[in-house]
Amino acid sequence: MPYLRTCPPQPEPIDCRILTAALDLFVENGYHNVSIHEVQKRAGVSIGSIYNYFGGKEGIAQALYKHILKELDDLVDSVVAEYASPWQQCASLIRQLFGYTETHRNIIAFIFHAKHNEFLSEDPLATLSQPFIKMRSIIKKGIECGEFIALDPWVMSASVFGGAIRLIQLRLDGMLDQPLPYYEEMLLKTIETGIRKP
Amino acid sequence: MPYLRTCPPQPEPIDCRILTAALDLFVENGYHNVSIHEVQKRAGVSIGSIYNYFGGKEGIAQALYKHILKELDDLVDSVVAEYASPWQQCASLIRQLFGYTETHRNIIAFIFHAKHNEFLSEDPLATLSQPFIKMRSIIKKGIECGEFIALDPWVMSASVFGGAIRLIQLRLDGMLDQPLPYYEEMLLKTIETGIRKP
DNA sequence: CAAAATAGAATGAATGTTCATTCTTGTCAA
């Protein structure tokens, strides 16, 4: 079951096994290159069970997407609760995303390295989901409270998170020799220098 | 024919018509959601012609990919030839990519907003292609000549181009109200501040 | 005239889904 911060129940119920198997296959091969019979085999369940729980292939992907976005949302909430300053919130969030890219690779990949609109008909733009909205809200607060320079919030958001997302994708593509925490303070330094109000 | 800086021949030969039709359909719907008969109809050619010229569906995508990467490569070369300083090269490249995102949307989308490894078996990582290698080479020169701070080249590359790529994707997803040139100087300002050696 | 290009119907493998059947669990009545 694709949790970031929780332990999966044991024994794992059928629906969780389907989601875990599907996540691994979708990330490894791309949604469209995975047949539902492959998910079935990897999860060790019957074809009919998949339809019973999720209504079909897209239903699996939709459930995965919502579930992982909820996990991300909780992560953003915890960061906001733990730190007072918008910069610290951004920095901590990037550190945690980098850490999870190393430890929960497929979960991060499913949200940050996929074209959801190619296989989801409902709400396929991750950037319109709660966690991303909250991330932009942190940026706006940073501008309002004078910690960040006052530029367009989309620009500021791209400046803060664009480089981090890029490194995550490069790591997932196998381009980087080191785990992401190796690069993290360097990246945070350039971001901070670029967006902090002098 | 998906050129950035050239005018297409008239009358357009069959292979160019196939590539143009496929580009539009692949970008609009995602490679896997487009059937070869749809490409056929949009290009106004026969099914057999497609196999004659490109060997199959993947052959079309591969030809598009190579062709557009060559266009990008030429763009990078022209920028390097026109400007002496690495920062000016980066800034000009980002400006031009933003401009082309507005005027040649599908060409930019095919390279910067797609998961090539889901439909190409040959060289599917754009970041390993010539234009991207040259972009990183500009970064390395910036570090060597002392214009940029001396951090890991992958980090610097993500800091310079990560935010720009993110804004391109947001624009392609319809998130931004304004055309990209509206945001460009703001973004360049934060990037430059973050990576310039004091 | 022969070779290459073009057209489009036919092909069959692959895929997502359905559906009849079986299994499991809980409830109720004797």
Add this chain to the structure above:
DNA sequence: TTGACAAGAATGAACATTCATTCTATTTTG
């Protein structure tokens, strides 16, 4: 306590559809 029954979960073979590709016939070109 046990057996019958009902409901829902689980199964997997069969099905319908779609798709990329092949093949055959025709047209065009050198």
